[in-house]
Amino acid sequence: MSRIAAAFAVTASLVAAPVFAAGPDMTMSDPVMVAPAPAPQGPALAFSLRGGVAGNPAYLGSDEYRAGPDLGFKFHYLRLPNGFELGNPDPWADNLGWDVHGSFNVIGERDPDDYNELGNLDSVDTAVELGLGVGYTAPNFSAFADVRRGFGGHEGVVAELGADAILRxxxxxxxxxxPRLMWGNDEFNDTYFGVPASRAxxxxxxxxxDGGLVSAGVEFGATYQLNDTxxxxxxxxxxxxxxxxxxxPIVRNGSEDQWGIRFGVTRVIRLGF
Incomplete structure (x- = not known):
């Protein structure tokens, strides 16, 4: 081998040596795909309103009936800015398990001028009852217990207990x-069933x-979902x-059997902020 060829071979080996000495890069890994973080959800509220017509006794203990508005409200779902959630975002789904809820009722006014059998009794204004309740719902059964305080026509306290079999x-x-059971304290019962001596x-x-169990009865209900709203x-x-x-004596001049019927349209309201 000539001196030129030998020099070229040495030079080539020196250039190639670092490449082969390093070998393949074993520390490299496949690129990792990172999914973008979900966009934060703002606060939201879902509830339903019911409006329709109802037929009920003209007053507690009456054997006459009158038609009036049927109004209702039901809470479904709440999401706060901090992510806290309460209820079910599907308004048509049952919230299974225990729940704490508001309780609301309205008792219409009683005007003796409209009913001769009420004689000289004082009129009773419309009463609004507000309170709280606790309930439990299973796939085919539910139960509740509510307590309300009256404002306006009466300022007594009432309690209601009920349970339902659920069919789909x-x-x-x-x-x-x-079944349904209702209790009223002395003030409630004396307002609607008492007769003051001055008015006898x-x-x-x-x-x-006196206070105690006011009524025992039963309720049949039906709900039909037309669409999501x-x-x-x-x-x-x-x-x-x-x-x-x-x-x-008010009931003896009327009836101890009290029937009621209502029919309404419900609309789900969904609000996002």
Missing amino acids: PSDRLTLTMG TANLPAYDA WGLESALTYDRLTNDAEDS
Whole structure:
């Protein structure tokens, strides 16, 4: 080998040596795909309103009936800015398990000028009852207990206890049926079933109604989902007045059997902020 060839070979080996000495880069790894973080969700609120018509006794203990508005409200879901969630975002789904809820009721006014059988009794203004309740819902059963305080027509306290069997003949139709019990304190019962001595007559002798079980009955309900926003709701109720309510002269001139019926349209309201 000539001196030129030998020099070229040495030079080539020196250039190639670092490449082969390093070998393949074993520390490299496949690129990692990072999914973007989900966009933060703002606060949201979902509830439903019911509006329709109802038929009920003209007053507690009456054997006459009158039609009036049927109004209802139901809370479904709340999401706060900090991510806290309460309820179910699907307004048509049952919230299974225990719950704490608001309780609301309205008792219409009683005007003796409209009903001769009420004699000289004082009129009673419309009463609004507000309170809280606790309930439990299973796939085919529910129960609740509510306590309310009256404002306006009466300032007493009432309690209501109920339970329902739940039937679902189809995905859109839900049927409920179950017993109802209602208690009232002295002030409530005396407002609607008592007769003050100063207002007593031959047909309405003086009567002091004490608190206790006011009525026992049953309710049949039906809900039909038209679509994600609209639905139909109806109920038929029967209550039998008991104890001091049943013995009241007001009820003896009327009826201890109290029927009620209502039919309304429900609309789900969804709000995002």
